[in-house]
Amino acid sequence: xxxxxxxxxxxxxxxxxxxxxxxxxxxxxxxxxxxxxxxxxxxxxxx
Numbered sequence: 001x002x003x004x005x006x007x008x009x010x011x012x013x014x015x016x017x018x019x020x021x022x023x024x025x026x027x028x029x030x031x032x033x034x035x036x037x038x039x040x041x042x043x044x045x046x047x
Contacts, residue, residue, distance in 0.1 A: 004010050
């Protein structure tokens with residue numbers, strides 16, 4: 001398994017997965033912030 005992890009292909013795929021995970025985390029954070037703002041401004045009906 002160590003040989004595979006040293007492969008440039010493996011490393012590229014791993015980095016791609018990390019970037020996708022970071023992007024999803026940012027997107028979820030943004031949506032959570034929007035929901036919180038709507039709830040503060042309009043109550044539960046705003047969400």
